[in-house]
Amino acid sequence: MTSLNDLDCQTCGACCSFSPDWPRFSTESDAALDLLPPRFVAADETGMRCSGSRCDALSGRVGFETSCLVYDIRPVVCRECVPGDDACLMARAAFGLTLPHQILG
Numbered sequence: 001m002t003s004l005n006d007l008d009c010q011t012c013g014a015c016c017s018f019s020p021d022w023p024r025f026s027t028e029s030d031a032a033l034d035l036l037p038p039r040f041v042a043a044d045e046t047g048m049r050c051s052g053s054r055c056d057a058l059s060g061r062v063g064f065e066t067s068c069l070v071y072d073i074r075p076v077v078c079r080e081c082v083p084g085d086d087a088c089l090m091a092r093a094a095f096g097l098t099l100p101h102q103i104l105g
């Protein structure tokens with residue numbers, strides 16, 4: 001039986017594609033932000049660059065296979081995202097994703 005503990009971010013990517021307001025910078029040091037390739041940083045430098053609602057650093061197809069191209073240096077908000085929390089489930093629902101192997105949309 002599947003559960004929230006089975007959520008696999010690498011077959012999801014919904015929270016990285018939900019809103020351009022989500023991958024915002026917060027408590028990162030200047031040194032940490034300097035590590036991010038400029039092409040992935042928003043013009044106003046307040047967060048990750050997005051195309052529509054999708055972070056430009058997300059690779060792959062949402063709901064199938066995805067990866068973060070800056071995983072090791074990703075923003076704090078991305079590190080704090082917890083699979084199965086309210087934000088996660090809201091993002092997954094927006095893409096018709098509920099639990100693994102239950103792709104509704």
Ligand code: SF4
Nearest residue numbers: 009012013015083088
């Ligand atoms: S929406 Fe949840 S399961 Fe999907 S990538 Fe984000 S944290 Fe992982």
Ligand code: SF4
Nearest residue numbers: 016055057058068078
């Ligand atoms: S930086 Fe990576 S983890 Fe954060 S929103 Fe973009 S693709 Fe997702």
